[in-house]
Amino acid sequence: EKIRTHNESFKGAMKINTGGTSGEPFSFYIDENAFAREWAYMHSIWELKGYDKSYIKITLRGKNLGKKNIVYNPVHNEFIINTYKSVASFKNELLELFSKHEIKYVHGYPSAIYEFFKDLESTVTKDEKIIIQKNIISCFFGSEFPMPNMTKYLADTWNLDYISWYGHSEMAILAYDEYKTNNYKPFMTYGYAEVINNKLIGTSYNNFDMPLIKYDTGDLVEGKLQENGLLDTFSVKEGREGDFIVDKNNKKIPLTALIFGRHHKIFDFADFLQVEQQSNNNIIFYITLKNSNNIDLLNLDSYFDLSNVDIDYSFKIITAPIRSKIGKMKLKINE
Numbered sequence: 001e002k003i004r005t006h007n008e009s010f011k012g013a014m015k016i017n018t019g020g021t022s023g024e025p026f027s028f029y030i031d032e033n034a035f036a037r038e039w040a041y042m043h044s045i046w047e048l049k050g051y052d053k054s055y056i057k058i059t060l061r062g063k064n065l066g067k068k069n070i071v072y073n074p075v076h077n078e079f080i081i082n083t084y085k086s087v088a089s090f091k092n093e094l095l096e097l098f099s100k101h102e103i104k105y106v107h108g109y110p111s112a113i114y115e116f117f118k119d120l121e122s123t124v125t126k127d128e129k130i131i132i133q134k135n136i137i138s139c140f141f142g143s144e145f146p147m148p149n150m151t152k153y154l155a156d157t158w159n160l161d162y163i164s165w166y167g168h169s170e171m172a173i174l175a176y177d178e179y180k181t182n183n184y185k186p187f188m189t190y191g192y193a194e195v196i197n198n199k200l201i202g203t204s205y206n207n208f209d210m211p212l213i214k215y216d217t218g219d220l221v222e223g224k225l226q227e228n229g230l231l232d233t234f235s236v237k238e239g240r241e242g243d244f245i246v247d248k249n250n251k252k253i254p255l256t257a258l259i260f261g262r263h264h265k266i267f268d269f270a271d272f273l274q275v276e277q278q279s280n281n282n283i284i285f286y287i288t289l290k291n292s293n294n295i296d297l298l299n300l301d302s303y304f305d306l307s308n309v310d311i312d313y314s315f316k317i318i319t320a321p322i323r324s325k326i327g328k329m330k331l332k333i334n335e
Helices: 034-049 087-100 110-123 126-133 148-158 255-260 297-303
Strands: 014-018 026-030 056-060 070-073 078-081 103-108 138-141 161-166 175-177 191-196 199-204 215-225 231-238 244-246 252-254 272-277 283-288 313-318
Touching (some): 056 110, 070 087, 087 110, 087 126, 103 110, 110 126, 110 138, 110 148, 191 215, 191 231, 244 255, 244 272, 255 272, 297 313
Parallel strands (some): 056 078, 056 103, 103 138, 283 313
Antiparallel strands (some): 014 026, 070 078, 161 175, 191 199, 199 215, 215 231, 244 252, 272 283
16 A cells, blocks of 8 residues: 655544643644544443443533533533533533433543532532432543542542543553552553553554554653563653652652642642742742632641752642643643
8 A cells, every 4th residue: 555645635534733742732643533443442441430321421621612501412422511611600500400311420631520529519509419419420530640639529528439541642552540549551452552661652553644653652651561571551650640840959759749648738728739840940839729718828838748848939829720721730830
């Protein structure tokens, strides 16, 4: 078969854009069956939580629905929620949705789902909470790493289970974390995943429009091999999901350890916490507060345990978390 050059038309191919491994824009082509194939694998992950395609779910991502609050998508049998509007502004419409439909699953960015349920908690009555909570079983977390404070809140307050997976727009690797231990098991029928010098590398099988061979994902991982030498699981240590800062001695400090490995009282008051490392190495903690009445804003450092961490830092209070154009939220933000 003739190999197509970049000057020839790609019949049936779709052009995709992503931030790529470095955060710089990266454009590439995928084959016309890519999304159908992707959803077959996604359903197999969700089935681990009892999902069936006949079940209705609600979806919370960064999709702009304009003036509409809720839109039904028959292709994926889902109600898409407008995450750019406050829950209070269409609470009655939400209550009607949960009253009429047996909604068992919530799908979307972990931060969007977390914020949605936090808003619900502050908006609905106890009886209204029962209406919303009665059928929901589990969350499906995609695109962001599920932060411990978010999963704990959803479990403690709403009795929600979850499953998360590792994937990317390039569609070279898809893996799932069934046991919530940061041990992702790749589908070797989806793409060939391997670890080379602690780098997660993927090769796509089905994309003949623009094959990705030994594609560096940009994530540093630890891999465990099967007896036959194939990758069994990997855990993300650094990269797009495992962000870090650098202290005054150029030592890397993983943010998961700095933020979630210590007891910070700020989580009793804050809904979101994000970190930025500036060019002068000053660390800025961005704190999203829904209610600042019960916190001493002049002594924010008393709400953090930053002992034995050699960094200069400051705090900024913001009214909403900093997100990308498509609604994703990361623990570490760019300067």
